[in-house]
Amino acid sequence: MDVQLPSVSGLLYVNSKITSSSLSADLFTRWYEDVHIPDIFETSGIKAAYRYQSTTPDSVERPYLALYPLKDLTFLQTEEFKSIPVHSEILPEPSHAVFDVADFDTRYYSLEKSFTSPKESNRGPARFVLSVGLRPSIPDEDVKAKFDSYEALAMGVKTLRSRLLKLQFARQNRLPKDEKKLEEPPGWLVLHEFETEDTLKEMTQKLDGTHVDASIKAFELLKAFGDTDEA
Numbered sequence: 001m002d003v004q005l006p007s008v009s010g011l012l013y014v015n016s017k018i019t020s021s022s023l024s025a026d027l028f029t030r031w032y033e034d035v036h037i038p039d040i041f042e043t044s045g046i047k048a049a050y051r052y053q054s055t056t057p058d059s060v061e062r063p064y065l066a067l068y069p070l071k072d073l074t075f076l077q078t079e080e081f082k083s084i085p086v087h088s089e090i091l092p093e094p095s096h097a098v099f100d101v102a103d104f105d106t107r108y109y110s111l112e113k114s115f116t117s118p119k120e121s122n123r124g125p126a127r128f129v130l131s132v133g134l135r136p137s138i139p140d141e142d143v144k145a146k147f148d149s150y151e152a153l154a155m156g157v158k159t160l161r162s163r164l165l166k167l168q169f170a171r172q173n174r175l176p177k178d179e180k181k182l183e184e185p186p187g188w189l190v191l192h193e194f195e196t197e198d199t200l201k202e203m204t205q206k207l208d209g210t211h212v213d214a215s216i217k218a219f220e221l222l223k224a225f226g227d228t229d230e231a
């Protein structure tokens with residue numbers, strides 16, 4: 001890894017897709033939930049995980065999203081994290097390697113700002129997440145000012161929580177930098193969380209057309225794991 005991560009709280013953001021007909025959606029889910037996430041929880045740095053699927057899975061390139069909150073972003077530089085297995089006997093032969101049958105857009109974000117609804121019910125996993133990726137061309141100060149303006153908007157549509165995250169590192173399937181095939185990832189990410197589909201749609205409509213430098217994607221929770229009340 002060619003970046004020095006800050007010792008702050010953050011988020012591991014993993015957007016994925018199946019790339020081989022030998023890997024079914026059911027088997028991908030089984031590997032993620034029964035093998036991969038338990039392997040992650042064996043480490044000391046990640047104790048909560050959330051798996052989401054796009055609300056429009058047939059119209060996006062990568063329909064699956066996994067979010068892992070981090071108390072210390074530097075954990076992602078440790079040998080402990082790098083040693084998490086990527087092979088499993090339940091994955092297709094001959095390699096049994098997940099990178100041979102699925103593609104992962106993996107990003108490390110530091111948490112810059114957040115605000116949370118005063119509702120008592122806002123602890124635990126949100127049913128819906130709206131991911132708003134802001135392009136690197138937007139100046140940092142403009143991003144922070146824009147996020148401050150979200151608070152009134154988000155509270156108006158009963159947003160549970162919003163987080164502003166800054167990109168620190170991105171990779172694709174552990175490929176060397178010069179072999180990556182992904183577009184430049186968003187330099188900033190805003191995550192809005194909602195309890196209902198109606199509030200998700202309301203926020204999406206309010207944001208639509210106002211973010212010319214943004215990619216807006218909606219996801220619905222598949223399953224939450226671990227100590228989700230503390231995430």
